[in-house]
Amino acid sequence: MSEKLDLYKIFCVVSKNSSFSKAAKDLFMTQPAISQAIMQLERELDTRLFYRTxxxxxxxxxxxxxxxxxxxxxxxxxxxxxxxxxxxxxTAGELKIGVGDTISRFFLLPYLEEFHNKYPSIKFTIVNGTTTELCAILKAGEVDIAFCNFPVEDDSLGQRPCLEVQDIFVYGEKFNKVLSKPISLNELVKLPLIFLESKSISRRYVEDYMLSKGVKISPEFELGSHDLLLEFAKINLGIACVTKQFAKEYLNKGILKEVQLKEDIPKRNIGVCFLKRVPLSTAATKFVDLIE
Structure with missing residues (x-):
């Protein structure tokens, strides 16, 4: 195919110049080579293409x-x-990113800003969803990369950790007395608990850890967003399980306090997922490199 393409390139240059010798100079070839190429194309097409004078x-x-x-x-x-x-x-192109609202707001935004400043011609498309939803649309080819709560159990996806996070429990002033000293998980579940929905990866991670310690949860409230967890705890509706790194504003201002557990929940990661079998685009590669 490439040889045929070369013949057509030579044909077009000869046509524009109306001369084999001028075409040879433009293409840095010999005149006999140009002549041979045209004759070869004419043989293959079984058609005369030029009148020679x-x-x-x-x-x-x-x-x-x-x-x-x-x-x-x-x-x-x-x-x-x-x-x-x-x-x-x-200098052109599009980067499609899947990410949840909380990770986008508290982790990804500064990187989006920095990347846009470096490469302003790249268009962003941001698709929101839970980790489970994002993995599904990533596998369907609807986004280039997805930022998810780890762990993600899927052998078809490559995973790179980006940020280590700590799951904690927080409470409002109503619970100051009962939570004035460290408590065990068994004591904690006797209080009204507020968790994300059961399909959430971060919820399942904490729940699985507690089950491994023989502690079963029965939340008073199951909510759809991290922000709601913080707001429900703020008005004393219960003890909320949140990500410490994403609750700093509430903790630093003293709006909420962290429950002192006798045994901390093991840390986990937030990271980027991508399809193993599909090479990342240049834009996606640069964005991941920027974060790492």
Whole structure:
């Protein structure tokens, strides 16, 4: 195919110059090589493409038709190569990212800003969802990368940890007395608990850990967002299980306090997921490198 493409390139240059010798100079080839290439193309097409004269060459009727199509095709190929180069140089393109609201707000935003400042021509598309939903749309090819709560159990996905986080329990002033000293998990579950929905990866991680200690939870409230957990705890509706790194504003201002557990929940990670079998685009690679 590449040899045939070369023949058409030579054909178009000869057509534009109406001369084998001028085409040879433009292409840095010998005149006999140009002549051989045109004869080869004419043999393959079983059609005469040029009238040869002492003053040069002119296109036959068939040659004129072929030139119109070949010239257009070569221009489209050149345009396509230019677009590919733009993508590689990040002067054009799109980056589709899957991420949950909480991770986006408390972790990803500064990186989005920095990347946009470096590569302003790259268009962002942000798709929101839970970790389970994001993994599904990632596998469907609807996003390039997804930022998720780890662990993610899926062998088809590559995973790179980006941030270590700690799950904690927080409470409002109503519970100051009962939680004035460290307590065990068994004591904790006797209090009204507020958790994310059961389909949440972070919820399952904490729940599985507590079950491994022989402690079963029965939440008073199951909510759909991390912000709601904090707000429900703030108005004393219960003890909320939250991510410490994403609750700093409430903790630093003294709006909520952290439950002192006798045994901390093991830390986990938030990270980026991608399809193992599909190479990352240049934009996606640069974005992941920026975060790491």
């Amino acid at each position: 002492t003053k040069g060459v002119t296109l036959t009727t068939e040659g004129s038709v072929l030139f119109e199509y070949a010239s257009s095709a070569l221009k489209l190929i050149d345009t396509g190569e230019e677009k590919i180069l733009e993508f590689k140089n990040l």
